[in-house]
Amino acid sequence: MAASSLFEKVWRAHEVLPESADTPAVLYIDLHLVHEVTSPQAFSALRSLELPVRRPDRTLATMDHSTPTTSDQVFGRVPIRVDAAAKQVRQLEQNAAEFGVELFALQDARRGIVHVISPELGASRPGMTIVCGDSHTSTHGAFGALAFGIGSTEVGHVLATQCLLQRKPKTFAINVEGRLPAGVTAKDLILAIIGRIGVSGGTGHVFEYRGSGVRALCMEERMTVCNMSIEAGARAGMIAPDQITFDYLEGRPRAPAGRDWDAAVERWTLLESDAGAAFDRSVDIDACAVEPMITYGTNPGMVVPITAAIPDSAGDAVAEKALGYMGFHGGEAMLGKPVNTVFIGSCTNGRLTDLQAAATVLKGRKVAAGVHLLIVPGSQQVKRDAEAAGLADIFKTAGADWRESGCSMCLGMNGDTVAAGQYSLSTSNRNFEGRQGAGARTLLASPLTAAASAVRGQITDPREML
């Protein structure tokens, strides 16, 4: 058999029926993650067709997008402030109960952002197909799974059949060699990749991140990289599993154990792309040359090294519109620009290592006067771990606002928003117009850059503070 890529191996193993010129493949889905925002319409569709959820054992629901992050709302001491969000939360509770789907509800100790909790549980594993009605499902590709976001109609298809109709995407190798320098993180790496290939450079493709620069990353860093594959237009990004993957998974609640574990590792080891596997496209990235990155415009591809100046829009009307929205001009330095809000969290950067990175900068320092630093752990488990490790104390002493887990200010559905015209330095994944609130101006960067900028009240190179 011809040499196969990781993607091809996982795809082939899940073909119930292969594609033909006239029909898409029927692709089997091993794990379906469900949240409150994109599922109500899918459950309604099942109800109207009188269909059950076919494999509740392969379905896991949580609530994250519209949930509150203040303890008094989460634990019911006061009502959820956003009425429509409260309704969505109740709707998911009702749907999960009616259809027999496992739900980590608002007060569950296992709740959190869907892309944080599934890896944490050991539910996201190598070689699986994983889908969710959320584009950042690409995160789970860090385990060597084929994981991608779907719309609500497809959520209904998976609930009803455990399968999806899919055309086979093309493959795109992102070869990263070398090690990231000190002060440069996985977030900077993926921002540099997006800057290089553009926000639609990956359309129609699945990325495989390869090379020594990827092998050197820990699992949480790999998740950050895979998470933002969609920001380059790729539905999925994958990394072949290795000992780092196995060490992360071993002993987690839903990972195989005992003899099953040994057998699983043996299978997972075979997933790596064969030598000579062909990719439709490829790009080479030198990790040693990556610097702390920051966005200056209104999509993640509008990104520069933090020490660079804003590129001139050169008469490009779209670039001018973006700079106008941001209140920036071509040629200005990014360093030193004021920030009003700093958000550390999200499915991109809301894990323990992200909080540890922020804490290295915030320890013994204070948030600048007038700056709101909001730190939202990716899950209740991350919250407990951060509290046990003393990180929460460091944050609170520095003057940060420390919350319960959720998507929060990444997309501002729950009322955690940035006011119009304000600058938000955010560790999330999208700097689209209005993403964090109508008129809000978002700058994407790493947790290190976020923490350093919160301390100085202006865009700051974190390497100056390490």
Add this chain to the structure above:
Amino acid sequence: MQPLRMVRSKTVVLPLTNVDTDQIIPARFLTTTTREGLGRQLFSDWRYRADGTPNADFVLNRPEAKGCEVLVAGRNFGCGSSREHAPWALLDYGIRAVISTEIADIFRGNALKNGLLPVTVDENIAAWLLAHPGAAVTVDLETASLSLPTGVSVGFQIDAFARHCLLHGIDQLGYLRGKLPEIERYEAMHTGF
């Protein structure tokens, strides 16, 4: 689903690249639990001023845009989130086809499942369309072609299966459920990773 064969309409032109789903329908409107009524919030932050009044400068608010069912936009339309609320909002507003040089993957899939036609064209055709707002065009799904008022007609790529389903009003879930015997057979044999 109703069979769909053709969309004939004047175009409304949004001359921007990378129009993301957060612009099409901002996240704060995703707290709905139904598919209906999202048209009012389509392009909300561009269509309305902060005080809620319509922004007269925005293309959809101009008198000539009224009733247009074909939206022409710059490259990479629909990038960003997987929210199906984006095609729901466009359809609810009255848009039935979107033309661009490139349409993001998830948006395209969501659009096709709801009867919103994603039409990708080359740079030349796109440049002509962007320069001629209000052009009367025909999107013919039967022949997978786009006709301009100049008499030029070009083919466009559309997944054969999605096209077949739209033309005949076939529900894809019904088709997929028809494969349940194969799915069960797969499950019996498949041990998984």
